[in-house]
Structure formats: C-alpha cells, structure tokens
Amino acid sequence: MTETTTRQIRQLLRERNAILLAHNYEPPEIQDIADLTGDSLELSIKAGKTDAEMIVFCGVLFMAETAAIVSPDKTVLTPRLDTGCAMADMITPEALKAKVEELGQMPVVTYVNSPASVKAESTICCTSANAIAVVNSLAEHELLMTPDRNLARYVASRTNKKIHYWNGYCPVHDQVTEQDVLIAKKAHPEAVFMAHPECPPEVLAHADAILSTSGMLKFAARSENRSFIVGTEEGLIYPLQKANPDKSFYKVSSSMICRDMKRTRLCDILNALKTTTHEVKIPRIISEKASIAVKRMLNVTHG
Numbered sequence: 001m002t003e004t005t006t007r008q009i010r011q012l013l014r015e016r017n018a019i020l021l022a023h024n025y026e027p028p029e030i031q032d033i034a035d036l037t038g039d040s041l042e043l044s045i046k047a048g049k050t051d052a053e054m055i056v057f058c059g060v061l062f063m064a065e066t067a068a069i070v071s072p073d074k075t076v077l078t079p080r081l082d083t084g085c086a087m088a089d090m091i092t093p094e095a096l097k098a099k100v101e102e103l104g105q106m107p108v109v110t111y112v113n114s115p116a117s118v119k120a121e122s123t124i125c126c127t128s129a130n131a132i133a134v135v136n137s138l139a140e141h142e143l144l145m146t147p148d149r150n151l152a153r154y155v156a157s158r159t160n161k162k163i164h165y166w167n168g169y170c171p172v173h174d175q176v177t178e179q180d181v182l183i184a185k186k187a188h189p190e191a192v193f194m195a196h197p198e199c200p201p202e203v204l205a206h207a208d209a210i211l212s213t214s215g216m217l218k219f220a221a222r223s224e225n226r227s228f229i230v231g232t233e234e235g236l237i238y239p240l241q242k243a244n245p246d247k248s249f250y251k252v253s254s255s256m257i258c259r260d261m262k263r264t265r266l267c268d269i270l271n272a273l274k275t276t277t278h279e280v281k282i283p284r285i286i287s288e289k290a291s292i293a294v295k296r297m298l299n300v301t302h303g
C-alpha cells in the first residue's frame with residue numbers, strides 16, 4: 001500500500017511539475033518522500049528558486065502561506081487544512097494594530113511563525129535563526145517583537161535594544177522546565193544541550209547552543225561531540241539520527257510533540273496532487289504587504 005502510494009505521489013509530482021516540501025518535524029515517512037526538508041523559511045526560499053509550478057507543503061499553514069508569499073506565481077497546496085500553529089493563532093492583525101497604538105509608533109518585528117495578515121502589518125519578519133541580526137539591522141532603539149515572547153526575551157538578552165514583546169508562545173516549547181533539563185543532563189552528563197529559542201529563558205540558560213531546527217542539524221553534523229540533548233519538537237530526532245548514525249540524540253522531555261506537524265499522511269499528499277487541493281490563497285493586498293516584510297528580512301540575511 002505505502003509503496004504504491006509513494007509511486008503514485010512521485011508520478012503525479014512529475015506530471016504536475018510539482019515539488020514536495022516537508023518541515024523537519026514531519027513524520028519520517030513524509031520526510032523520506034519529500035524533495036526538500038528543512039526549516040520553514042529555508043524550504044520556501046529553496047522552492048522559490050526551482051522551476052516547479054506547484055509546491056506541496058507538508059508542515060503547518062503559516063509555512064505554506066510563506067511559500068505563497070515568496071512564490072506568488074506558483075500554486076501552493078497544503079495536503080490538510082487542519083494544520084494550524086497554536087502560536088500563530090495567538091495574534092491577529094487587529095490586536096497588533098491596537099498594541100502599536102498603545103505603545104506608540106515603533107518597528108514591529110514578526111517571527112515567520114505568524115499569519116500572513118500579521119506579517120502584512122509588520123515592519124520586518126525574522127526567523128529563530130536570524131532574529132538577532134534582524135533586530136540589530138533596525139535604526140530604531142525601541143521595537144515590538146511578535147508573537148513569541150520567548151524568542152523576544154532571548155533576542156533582548158543578546159542585544160542592547162529595548163524590546164517590547166507580544167505575550168504569545170509555542171505550547172510545545174514553552175512547557176519544557178528547568179527540571180526537565182537538569183534530569184536529562186544528569187542522565188547524559190557527556191551530552192551537549194541544544195535548545196530552540198522558543199523555549200523559556202530558564203531552559204535557555206542551561207543551553208550549550210541556541211539554534212533553529214536547521215541550525216541544530218548543522219551544529220550536530222559539525223560537532224566533535226558524540227551525544228546531544230535535543231530541546232525542540234521530537235520530530236527533529238529523525239533527521240538528526242539519519243544524518244549522524246554514529247551519534248546519540250536524547251529528548252529533553254517526552255512531551256515535546258506538535259500534533260499539527262503529525263497530521264499529514266501519505267494519502268493526504270496523494271489526494272492533494274490528484275485533486276489540486278487545498279490551494280493556499282492569500283488576498284493580493286495582504287500578500288503584497290507581507291512580502292515587503294519578508295523581503296526586508298531577506299535583505300538582512302541574504303542581501
């Protein structure tokens with residue numbers, strides 16, 4: 001069954017001149033069949049540079065939206081519509097406008113883990129990998145970061161800017177405790193602790209390296225160390241282990257699972273390709289404004 005489905009998916013991808021993308025947290029069978037795996041922005045940028053006419057994005061909705069913003073001339077499909085992101089859902093453009101009015105005019109730096117409509121109301125976007133560089137690129141001393149309070153507090157600790165933050169968070173990363181880290185470190189005293197900046201400050205205080213998911217993959221591959229405690233969603237252990245079969249990877253906590261990243265099945269991808277659903281359509285006015293914030297970020301990191 002899986003073999004037939006996989007063959008049909010590959011066939012339809014060729015026929016439709018489509019590219020299949022999978023985020024680093026997706027289940028192993030989805031990562032294995034994908035043309036490209038990576039973090040959300042990296043995937044959108046790489047797909048944008050190909051001559052594929054269609055992008056099938058296995059991840060969560062804000063990622064597929066970002067791909068549509070980066071590649072407005074390509075058709076972007078999400079195999080499932082029920083793949084929201086709890087953190088992206090913690091902010092709306094209306095609430096953001098009200099906050100800016102309350103604080104007074106200042107630049108708004110918005111994490112890519114956000115709806116397109118919020119990116120459209122922002123000055124510049126950032127990712128977990130480039131947030132410090134993005135904030136330092138601004139002429140202003142005072143700014144607002146949305147929607148992740150943990151990423152904002154991490155950046156504030158590494159810059160001398162005055163950072164106001166939105167009180168959003170990723171429930172998967174925010175629930176990790178200092179106690180979880182201490183227990184994992186005691187069980188694996190030789191291991192290096194890699195943490196995602198979406199973790200709370202008291203967890204990041206124990207990290208040997210604070211990295212995005214793709215940053216963790218690069219760090220583990222280059223490191224002389226043989227074992228690592230992984231402070232992010234547990235799906236990342238699969239590509240880490242696959243790329244580094246001689247190294248050991250341990251979860252910092254057994255509850256770091258993002259349900260939305262586990263919903264897509266091979267049959268959903270097949271159905272998406274057969275019926276060209278569900279197309280991610282962003283109103284042009286929003287897409288164009290969001291694109292300005294994304295391009296400003298790319299000028300900082302890829303400029």
Ligand code: 13P
Nearest residue numbers: 039040128170212213214
């Ligand atoms: P990355 O951009 O580091 O892959 O993070 C995505 C994400 O959803 C983290 O929770």
Ligand code: SF4
Nearest residue numbers: 085086087170172258
């Ligand atoms: Fe959103 Fe957190 Fe899931 Fe990432 S892990 S998609 S931030 S809920």
